[in-house]
Amino acid sequence: xxxxxxxxxxxxxxxxxxxxxxxxxxxxxxxxxxxxxxxxxxxxxxxxxxxxxxxxxxxxxxxxxxxxxxxxxxxxxxxxxxxxxxxxxxxxxxxxxxxxxxxxxxxxxxxxxxxxxxxxxxxxxxxxxxxxxxxxxxxxxxxxxxxxxxxxxxxxxxxxxxxxxxxxxxxxxxxxxxxxxxxxxxxxxxxxxxxxxxxxxxxxxxxxxxxxxxxxxxxxxxxxxxxxxxxxxxxxxxxxxxxxxxxxxxxxxxxxxxxxxxxxxxxxxxxxxxxxxxxxxxxxxxxxxxxxxxxxxxxxxxxxxxxxxxxxxxx
Numbered sequence: 285x286x287x288x289x290x291x292x293x294x295x296x297x298x299x300x301x302x303x304x305x306x307x308x309x310x311x312x313x314x315x316x317x318x319x320x321x322x323x324x325x326x327x328x329x330x331x332x333x334x335x336x337x338x339x340x341x342x343x344x345x346x347x348x349x350x351x352x353x354x355x356x357x358x359x360x361x362x363x364x365x366x367x368x369x370x371x372x373x374x375x376x377x378x379x380x381x382x383x384x385x386x387x388x389x390x391x392x393x394x395x396x397x398x399x400x401x402x403x404x405x406x407x408x409x410x411x412x413x414x415x416x417x418x419x420x421x422x423x424x425x426x427x428x429x430x431x432x433x434x435x436x437x438x439x440x441x442x443x444x445x446x447x448x449x450x451x452x453x454x455x456x457x458x459x460x461x462x463x464x465x466x467x468x469x470x471x472x473x474x475x476x477x478x479x480x481x482x483x484x485x486x487x488x489x490x491x492x493x494x495x496x497x498x499x500x501x502x503x504x505x506x507x508x509x510x511x512x513x514x515x516x517x518x519x520x521x522x523x524x525x526x527x528x529x530x531x532x533x534x535x536x537x538x539x540x541x542x543x544x545x546x547x548x549x550x551x552x553x554x555x556x557x558x559x560x561x562x563x564x565x566x567x568x569x570x571x572x573x574x575x576x577x578x579x580x581x582x583x584x585x586x587x588x589x590x591x592x593x594x595x596x597x598x599x
Contacts, residue, residue: 299335301338302331302336302337302364303337303339303340303362303364304326304338304340305342305358305363305367306340306366307358307369307376308370309347309370309499310343310345310346311343311346312341312343314346315369315539317540318389318543322367325544325545329547331547340358342355346503351373351376352376352380355379355380358384359381365387366386366387368389368412369389369543370391370499371388371397371447374388374391374399374412378399378410381409385411387411387412387546387559389542390415390537391412391413392416393414394410394414396448404564410559412549413565413566414564414566417570418454420537422456424536425459427520427590430589430590431587432584437466438460439488439492439517440469440470440494440496441470441472441478441481441494441495441496443472443500445473446496446497448497468490472498472501475500478500479507482515486515491518494519495508496522501526502525505526505530509531512531512578516582518533519533520532520533521534521536522534523539524539524571527574527578527598531578532574532578536571537571538567538569538571541567541568541569571596573594573596573597575597576597
């Protein structure tokens with residue numbers, strides 16, 4: 285009887301509720317697809333919100349100065365792991381804790397940003413996924429040449445202070461030589477420099493523009509879309525949020541896939557793995573998204589063979 289009572293008491297012990305912190309510099313609506321992909325990844329691994337896991341969501345809503353405070357909140361809650369969406373969020377989490385494991389769902393250059401020692405051996409309490417794939421800059425130039433066959437000059441907008449961008453620019457310049465294109469690089473570090481950069485590109489008769497990674501561009505993506513129309517300049521971006529908000533075209537890392545894969549890291553850490561021992565993985569899926577509404581606004585016809593290769597076409 286005593287054995288039975290002990291066994292019954294053990295059986296009735298509640299399942300431990302795991303707590304995951306999620307930190308992003310964006311608003312939930314901006315990255316809704318990524319959030320759902322992460323949730324789906326957790327469900328596939330047996331985690332059910334409210335049953336065996338609780339997710340503490342923290343969004344800075346585009347206000348980078350809020351990230352430190354939000355990261356500190358997650359640390360005070362003593363979450364089991366923190367998932368970050370982007371370099372700024374990861375940096376804030378790193379400053380807040382050296383003990384709680386951190387999984388970056390997407391970082392443009394984890395080594396260059398000083399987050400990990402190397403991709404193979406991260407060290408410390410951070411691991412996750414990188415978006416770094418500078419070689420696809422050449423593919424973006426090829427797409428520009430396909431949709432604007434007469435193009436001879438392409439403006440490249442970005443900030444050299446962002447890790448990963450100098451390498452991406454070098455790859456772009458190499459591809460430009462092969463394609464017979466001239467590159468006009470325009471340094472843009474703040475929102476107030478975006479419109480003058482478009483003006484400089486037009487003045488130098490750029491036929492199209494390519495945007496390198498930049499949080500400034502992400503925050504000002506609607507302004508970018510309108511400027512592209514005003515200057516009648518075909519622009520290609522690195523991620524689909526730009527196209528969803530009126531931009532012409534993007535070719536780049538599939539961020540939704542990375543968010544889905546982040547759940548795997550979380551699962552492994554919750555089961556005892558150490559971030560220092562989990563290699564940072566690079567992107568394996570890329571996507572081409574085209575906005576025909578934007579094309580019509582600048583009087584551009586997208587060739588059918590390009591449309592046929594698109595993962596999504598906004599009509």
